[in-house]
Amino acid sequence: MSGTTGFGIEHLPYGVFSVAGGLRRVGVRLADGVLDLAELTDRPEMAASSLNPLLALGPQVWRELREQVVALAESGAPTLPLADVVLHLPVEVADYVDFYASEHHATRVGEVFRPDAPALPRAWKHLPIGYHGRAGTVVVSGTPVVRPSGVRGPGDVGPSQRLDLEAELGYVVGVPSPQGTPVAAESFADHVFGVVGLNDWSARDLQAFETVPLGPFLGKSFATSVSAWVTPLAALDAAWCDLPSQDPRPADHLAPDGARGLDLTVEVEVAGQVVATAPHASTYWGPAQMLAHLTSNGASLRVGDLFASGTISGPGDDERGCLLELTWGGRDPWTGADGRERTWLEDGDEVVLRYTAPSTSGGTITLGEVRGEVLPAR
């Protein structure tokens, strides 16, 4: 229960688990155990196969539930050993949107993909650019990912040869909003329940060929991995920070008086080798701005909507949250744990994303990790 595991009493993230093939239910991680909320509370929303019924309850009940869970943890309520449970996708994802909020990432990608054009697209500093991804292929940490095949160029079909990861943070929406009515940036905490770690697996060759003019499609839609644990915003009170100043000043509905974000750090490990440690505090657009933008045209929110930061990258060479940046499009190799020169993901590679953030007690919490092994193309 101490800060050493990152899952102490100041954290208490939510997930969905089962034991020995039994029904799925809601649990809370505490140290190396799981509090079974279907057993320990009278709330019917805890006997559910996803967090969605809990998400729909809204911030007042989220607060009450957290008080209840803290009390359970403090009173030494029994936990199930983590090793005895199976963890499932925590959220039934409604719509999934992926943003592109890191200036360091977007600049490097522009330089690699479009060397003859300005690195940042024209609209990039005027609004948080994003797109819809495939909600149906979001999988829980631990799920293997089959290498995708597809059209890599004219007459060139086969398995992706430029398979990549993207280390991101995902924001989980609980409270819906009606179609036709934008959600203000200030209302962020009225709608967003918490965060997950997220790996936006990317097949760069498929993506590069298909992407003009409608954006990424099959290069991304084969799989997106999220952590099994959803960290509630309540556990991240100490993690909020000012983001870098924004110039030009964004439009009024995008919170023009400065962006706030989460001072999280993500460590990227590929096949046993840490290849990057990236600071989310260096991102340009904050999550409340993303939410306000996403709904500014009247698009509604649903319970279980998920929106993600885009690749988390900082200014440093060891702060690049994807292999596209790390290898400069495959040009510059890195050295694997086994001493070999490496560029893109290989079959059998396991990718692990580990997230840490300041905790309210002055220590550190560890978000749920995001783990996935690359399987050979079929």
Added chain:
Amino acid sequence: MSGTTGFGIEHLPYGVFSVAGGLRRVGVRLADGVLDLAELTDRPEMAASSLNPLLALGPQVWRELREQVVALAESGAPTLPLADVVLHLPVEVADYVDFYASEHHATRVGEVFRPDAPALPRAWKHLPIGYHGRAGTVVVSGTPVVRPSGVRGPGDVGPSQRLDLEAELGYVVGVPSPQGTPVAAESFADHVFGVVGLNDWSARDLQAFETVPLGPFLGKSFATSVSAWVTPLAALDAAWCDLPSQDPRPADHLAPDGARGLDLTVEVEVAGQVVATAPHASTYWGPAQMLAHLTSNGASLRVGDLFASGTISGPGDDERGCLLELTWGGRDPWTGADGRERTWLEDGDEVVLRYTAPSTSGGTITLGEVRGEVLPAR
């Protein structure tokens, strides 16, 4: 019940309805009435608030159910008057993908949006280009659409001034597929249940500014309207036709031996004026190719997935299925029913899409119309 209404016994599309605030249930349209399948059959899937439980049953049961419904219609089973029922969104949409399959449309859009570049993007003839749209803002015909606001350019925020429609056909997926396993083009009818009319409302100014490099987002995500009636593939046996020949030959998984499509016609009416009548038979990519492409990277299908054709446009000047083409980006006005010169959609405009197709009895069926009125920005 005759072919004059387009909803005779050779059609029998499915929808979801309620009466006087009662529970939603599955119905079948017959002439100007509705067969209440929750009442008239013993199938529990008919007492549902969407068609999804029916969709999940698969093609063998779809066939049996259709035989049962035909028998009901032939036996003169009682219908509820259409005027007495409320029609609802027929499908709980899982993932929504929009393609860009008409060469006539894509060519004109390229010429308008990117006059200095080749009209067709590099990959266009090598794969059916598409992107994910927002499933949560798909609404049923008759739902008003609030004019979206957003960032139209640097420092330029406000209601869209270039609001458009796109006349499309949507394909409704019933049978899911596992992640990691592509669905063959030949398996189209094992997964797809039927079709809906679809209006992909588009704010061209928001779209133009945001679209590089990740594609359309807020310019499309505020609303997509679909018909209340889903026409099963079984009613479209006579509508299949060869599409124009494809050169270069597509990759093997994209059915290289010729594309097949539906010989549907869509009529586009804006504020009482028919502005286009477009032939779907002139599209380049067929729906089985779209499905095969969509899953070729291993992306799974879910019950209720929806994928759409993109704007249906033919070669003729009066066959352009969106105002972007019809007005050449706002340059060329058209004359409204009231005699005024018009370009983009105005507040109060009602847009109606009407679809016809050859029926199995040699006549014509009329798909469910797609209707929506533009409300002023909020």
